[in-house]
Amino acid sequence: MDIVEKCMIIIANSGNGKSLAIKAIKEARSGNFDEAEADLKRAEEAITIAHQAHSEILFYNAEHKDLKVDTFLIHAANHLTSAGVVKDLAEEIVYLHKIVQEKENKGSQ
Numbered sequence: 818m819d820i821v822e823k824c825m826i827i828i829a830n831s832g833n834g835k836s837l838a839i840k841a842i843k844e845a846r847s848g849n850f851d852e853a854e855a856d857l858k859r860a861e862e863a864i865t866i867a868h869q870a871h872s873e874i875l876f877y878n879a880e881h882k883d884l885k886v887d888t889f890l891i892h893a894a895n896h897l898t899s900a901g902v903v904k905d906l907a908e909e910i911v912y913l914h915k916i917v918q919e920k921e922n923k924g925s926q
């Protein structure tokens with residue numbers, strides 16, 4: 818197994834997922850909730866790909882027990898963890914933006 822390649826998959830897709838989650842927040846702030854939901858869906862897809870690569874490393878290590886943990890693998894795992902946290906928070910923030918804007922719209926009628 819090429820661990821470096823798997824780490825790059827984790828880092829690239831985690832970064833993409835995190836960026837899409839932040840974009841979803843910005844879209845929600847502007848009232849573009851369909852776009853925000855689409856961004857969150859794409860973020861989830863990217864993070865899922867990263868998770869799959871991470872799982873492959875974990876299963877490889879469980880079977881072979883010869884994986885050397887280095888800073889690159891730790892770096893990749895940190896990217897995955899932070900992407901998941903950002904996506905989860907983005908979902909809540911998008912939801913809150915939606916509620917606030919709905920209340921503002923009702924109040925102005």
